[in-house]
Amino acid sequence: MHIPDGFIPYWQCAIYYVILIIALYFASRWARNNLDEKRIPLMAVLAAGIFAIMSMNLPIPFGTSGHMVGGTLVAIVFLAPEAAILVFTVVLLIQALLFGDGGITALGANVLNMAIIGGGVGLLTFKGLKNFIGKYPAIGIGAWLATFISAEFCAIEMIIAGKFPLIIGLTSMGILHAFIGIIEAVLTVIVIYVLEKYRPDLLAWNRKRKSNELVI
Template identity: 80%
Template sequence: MHIPDGFIPLWQCAIYYVILIIALYFAGKWAKANLDEKRIPLLAVLAAGIFAIMSMNMPIPFGTSGHMVGGALVAIVFMAPEAAVLVFTAVLLIQALFFGDGGITALGANVFNMAIVGGCVGLYTYKGLNGIIGKYPSIFLGAWLATLVAAVVCALEMAIAGTFPLSVGVASMALYHAFIGLIEGVLTVIVIFALEKYRPDLLAWNRE
């Protein structure tokens, strides 16, 4: 799902960077109001875990990759997509600069897909379904859907840029990530279950 340099024209990259700057502004305001000495280490631990799971790439035709994401996990744990924006901006920047995974020019697009789209889809799917099907099924579906939708949005962006065939590209990304999302859903449930059992004070819904 990482978009490399050169896959999106610079003028389109600039649009995604504007979105990123706006998102970082609101994420900074959220961090100032909500992060404390207990929750900053949790954010760092989740960032390290996300760095690890995103490093396990599955090649996808036409030059991109499939992998677990973690946007839903961060957004649900903190009940804020702003937390995902902070985590993914840092993680994706490090990956692009030092590991050649994703591009600097495409950083805005990659953060948009994985943090903003993934975080919002995961969090609001959880919120919408929690009262209907229960906490953990809604967490699972939120994480699965976040991975799938973020991948499809990524494919659409590259199709608009002219570097990815629309129908085959979207189908490939959707198929791979529909499977990957199942694994991500299970891992998201496991992590949140463990936090709720051993450190419930760190979960946002226990602090409201």
């Protein structure tokens, strides 16, 4: 799902960078109001885990790759897609600079796909379904759907850039990430279950209400 440098034109990169800058503005405001001495280490641990799972890439024709994401995990743990934006901006920047995985010019697009879309879709799905099917089934569905939709958005961006044929691009990304999404759903449920069992104080929905924070 990482888009490398040179795969999308600069005008398209500029649009995604504008989206990234706006997203980081709101994410930084969220961080000032919500991160504390417990949540900052948790975010760092999640970032390290996401770095690891995203390093396990499967090649996809025409130049991109398939892998697990983790946007839903971060967004649900903190009940905020802003957390995913911060984590993925740092992780993707390090991967691009040090390991050549993804690209600097494509950073905005990659954060859009994995954090803004991935985290947002996963969190909204979780919130929309948890009262009907239960918390953990909603987490699993949210993680799967976020992985699949993020991959399809990546394919659409590559199609607009002229790098993917329409049908092959959507099909290749969709089928592979539909299977990857199953693994991601299971891992997301396991991680959140373990956190709730052993460190429930780290989950946003178990924290006491603050004046600027919603608790579900």
